[in-house]
Amino acid sequence: MHLKSRNNILKLLTPRSLLCATWLGKIWLGKVWLGTVWLCAAGPGYALDWRGNISTEFTYFPKSSVGTDNWNFNSSVAADVELSHDLADNIRLTVHPFVRWDQQDEERSRVGVKELVLSTSGDSWEFNAGLATVFWGVTESRNLVDIINQTDSVEDIAGDDKLGQLMLNFKWFSDYGDFEAYLLPQFHDRTFSGTNGRPFPGIAVDPDLTTYESSDGITPNDFALRWAHSFDSWDLGLHYFDGTSRDPLLIPQATATGVALAARYPQLQQVGLDAQGLYGDLAIKAELIHQNGNEIESHIEAVTGIEYTLVGLLSPLQDNEKLPTQWCNSDTRNPIKMLACNDRLDLGIVVEYLWDERGELSTHPFQSDLLAGLRFAFNDASSSDALLGLLQDLDGGATTLSLETSTRLFESYRLKVLGRQFLNTADDPSVSALKNESFLQLELSYFF
Amino acid sequence: MFSLIKHRNLALTAAMLLISPTILAETPEERGLAIAIEGDKRDQGYVDSTANMKMVLRNRAGKESIRNVRIKSLEVTGDGDKSLSVFDEPADVKGTTSLTWSHSNKPDEQWLYLPALKRVKRISSKNKSGPFMGSEFAFEDIGSQEVDKYTYKYLRDEDFESAKTFVIERYPTDKNSGYTKQIAWIEQDRHIALKLEFYDRKGSLLKTLISSNYKQYLDKFWRPSILEMTNHQSGKSTTLEFSDYQFQTGLKDSDFSKNALKKQK
Numbered sequence: 001m002h003l004k005s006r007n008n009i010l011k012l013l014t015p016r017s018l019l020c021a022t023w024l025g026k027i028w029l030g031k032v033w034l035g036t037v038w039l040c041a042a043g044p045g046y047a048l049d050w051r052g053n054i055s056t057e058f059t060y061f062p063k064s065s066v067g068t069d070n071w072n073f074n075s076s077v078a079a080d081v082e083l084s085h086d087l088a089d090n091i092r093l094t095v096h097p098f099v100r101w102d103q104q105d106e107e108r109s110r111v112g113v114k115e116l117v118l119s120t121s122g123d124s125w126e127f128n129a130g131l132a133t134v135f136w137g138v139t140e141s142r143n144l145v146d147i148i149n150q151t152d153s154v155e156d157i158a159g160d161d162k163l164g165q166l167m168l169n170f171k172w173f174s175d176y177g178d179f180e181a182y183l184l185p186q187f188h189d190r191t192f193s194g195t196n197g198r199p200f201p202g203i204a205v206d207p208d209l210t211t212y213e214s215s216d217g218i219t220p221n222d223f224a225l226r227w228a229h230s231f232d233s234w235d236l237g238l239h240y241f242d243g244t245s246r247d248p249l250l251i252p253q254a255t256a257t258g259v260a261l262a263a264r265y266p267q268l269q270q271v272g273l274d275a276q277g278l279y280g281d282l283a284i285k286a287e288l289i290h291q292n293g294n295e296i297e298s299h300i301e302a303v304t305g306i307e308y309t310l311v312g313l314l315s316p317l318q319d320n321e322k323l324p325t326q327w328c329n330s331d332t333r334n335p336i337k338m339l340a341c342n343d344r345l346d347l348g349i350v351v352e353y354l355w356d357e358r359g360e361l362s363t364h365p366f367q368s369d370l371l372a373g374l375r376f377a378f379n380d381a382s383s384s385d386a387l388l389g390l391l392q393d394l395d396g397g398a399t400t401l402s403l404e405t406s407t408r409l410f411e412s413y414r415l416k417v418l419g420r421q422f423l424n425t426a427d428d429p430s431v432s433a434l435k436n437e438s439f440l441q442l443e444l445s446y447f448f
Numbered sequence: 449m450f451s452l453i454k455h456r457n458l459a460l461t462a463a464m465l466l467i468s469p470t471i472l473a474e475t476p477e478e479r480g481l482a483i484a485i486e487g488d489k490r491d492q493g494y495v496d497s498t499a500n501m502k503m504v505l506r507n508r509a510g511k512e513s514i515r516n517v518r519i520k521s522l523e524v525t526g527d528g529d530k531s532l533s534v535f536d537e538p539a540d541v542k543g544t545t546s547l548t549w550s551h552s553n554k555p556d557e558q559w560l561y562l563p564a565l566k567r568v569k570r571i572s573s574k575n576k577s578g579p580f581m582g583s584e585f586a587f588e589d590i591g592s593q594e595v596d597k598y599t600y601k602y603l604r605d606e607d608f609e610s611a612k613t614f615v616i617e618r619y620p621t622d623k624n625s626g627y628t629k630q631i632a633w634i635e636q637d638r639h640i641a642l643k644l645e646f647y648d649r650k651g652s653l654l655k656t657l658i659s660s661n662y663k664q665y666l667d668k669f670w671r672p673s674i675l676e677m678t679n680h681q682s683g684k685s686t687t688l689e690f691s692d693y694q695f696q697t698g699l700k701d702s703d704f705s706k707n708a709l710k711k712q713k
Contacts (some may be wrong), residue, residue: 037580045528049713051539051543051563053539053540082563086713115632119711123700123702126561126701126707128710133564134566135565135567160565171707173702173705173707178707201711233571278570280569280572280574281575283570283572309572311574311577311578311624312578312626315577315626315649344578344579346575346578378576379582380582381507381513381583382582383538383540383581408538408540411513411514411537411539412539412540413540414540417637429610442661445540447540447542448539
């Protein structure tokens with residue numbers, strides 16, 4: 001409540017005065033050092049909107065790493081805030097700075113900007129210029145079609161965290177679907193954990209060894225086109241991308257201090273399809289891409305599967321005359337009753353198959369894998385949820401178990417517990433280094 | 449878009465009203481339907497509306513939890529309305545936006561925008577009986593109320609808190625509904641619902657909704673400022689407080705498109 005009233009005061013103050021936001025510090029885009037950025041936005045009559053959070057994270061690795069540094073416990077603090085402000089009617093500036101301090105991994109301690117974008121739009125069009133984030137995709141395990149933004153894998157190895165991408169983007173919305181065009185004049189390397197970071201992939205990536213197929217390096221002329229449309233129960237998307245692969249080839253290389261991985265970013269042409277069909281509680285999902293390039297063998301990759309939601313899983317129990325209402329209400333702290341009498345629990349079943357035509361020659365470990373997941377939505381006042389996932393390499397390889405659960409505390413906080421366990425890594429050379437990297441993570445975030 | 453706030457117009461049902469039989473020959477079912485159609489008819493022509501909604505969730509021990517949502521609605525002639533909800537609180541879902549296109553003759557379409565992921569997700573609208581944001585309101589309680597979504601039966605005239613009301617029963621036609629029946633107390637003068645009882649799949653009384661502090665807008669449309677839902681089985685309750693109602697604000701169809709989801713402030 002205090003926060004709300006403070007928000008209101010700020011919202012009242014900002015429109016009437018010159019609004020100046022100043023960020024001092026290390027702000028980098030790719031390898032370009034921008035030095036100190038001073039940003040000032042004047043806009044009488046327009047309020048500032050924001051959403052942000054400050055989070056504290058504790059991670060425990062029960063086993064020691066095969067890497068050079070031995071540590072089992074890490075702590076980290078991060079903050080990010082997305083600010084948007086209308087500079088004039090229909091011209092919006094969005095700025096999204098973030099900062100993280102990490103106890104162990106120097107690559108994870110940083111200050112940066114995820115978004116710095118000007119947007120304007122009409123009834124049937126939209127234009128964005130600047131550093132922005134775009135999401136494409138429908139599947140849960142891996143989003144093959146999501147090629148615009150680089151993966152920020154130093155945040156989390158799952159690949160859901162993205163870096164901002166410099167772009168000029170135009171969208172046109174018509175009865176024949178949405179047409180989108182992107183010019184991408186700058187490339188950002190994928191981020192990787194440092195030599196002290198965990199989960200440690202066996203050999204560290206040395207950023208000094210990075211090379212690009214394109215002689216333009218990090219200032220390429222990449223572009224992308226997309227068409228997306230909805231047909232009754234189906235949402236379809238088609239795209240074409242010509243430019244620098246976001247997914248580097250990692251090549252071991254001898255250095256003065258031992259062996260390190262060198263990232264090589266080839267040029268590629270990609271066409272892709274994403275589709276989702278929704279039939280009641282059943283969603284059918286597919287993502288399919290074809291890649292081709294001088295340094296990339298022409299090949300197809302796919303992720304396809306279903307998600308089926310059992311809404312009110314236990315409500316048939318409630319509807320049963322043999323389970324009297326009084327029994328449920330008599331002792332609400334009894335865990336058996338709490339479960340049996342919770343008619344609000346939804347259970348989602350996710351099954352997806354991940355495939356790469358190249359098989360063992362894939363540049364990633366998902367050449368033939370199966371994801372089986374259970375998603376629990378408790379639909380309580382704290383919006384508690386849990387996701388239990390099992391990813392199995394079907395070519396006799398590794399198993400990854402993951403558990404992610406979260407709940408709201410004190411209205412503005414969220415507590416998240418994340419556990420990942422890597423099993424059967426010995427038979428799978430692409431992930432064998434992960435055998436000691438299972439971890440448990442606790443994260444407490446304050447939202448404002 | 450809210451139950452008991454208004455009932456949607458339909459060409460079909462409006463036509464049925466015109467040819468409805470004389471009072472003398474009316475069965476309880478016909479009379480119940482006629483009352484529902486009249487309520488629907490009186491709410492036609494609102495064009496669009498915006499409002500702020502504060503939800504107060506209370507558990508059995510009285511502990512409160514607050515949500516703040518901004519709502520925009522667009523009247524669609526000949527079909528269900530479109531509505532857009534922007535969540536401001538709790539802070540961890542700030543900026544999350546939902547878009548619903550309700551339909552009278554096919555399943556509703558629903559999308560959710562997750563700002564942290566920049567992701568627009570199409571979601572199933574089949575989940576009628578599930579709770580809305582952990583509250584005592586189910587999705588079907590706050591969704592667009594089409595006349596065709598129920599069958600009706602007039603029960604009796606009755607005084608409710610000194611107002612003359614029609615008491616009618618209505619039965620959801622959707623097999624995914626969490627209810628076997630609802631009983632509504634509808635004020636005769638203004639054709640607005642004052643009280644609604646919800647009966648669960650076992651046929652026992654599950655919840656009671658009291659709508660109060662009705663205000664009239666544009667000299668025509670009545671909207672309640674307070675909705676109080678009490679769950680008799682769990683002892684929990686949820687209050688919805690509406691403020692800042694605006695009508696005919698000039699919202700367009702493009703403000704209720706999938707692409708508009710990302711642009712809400």
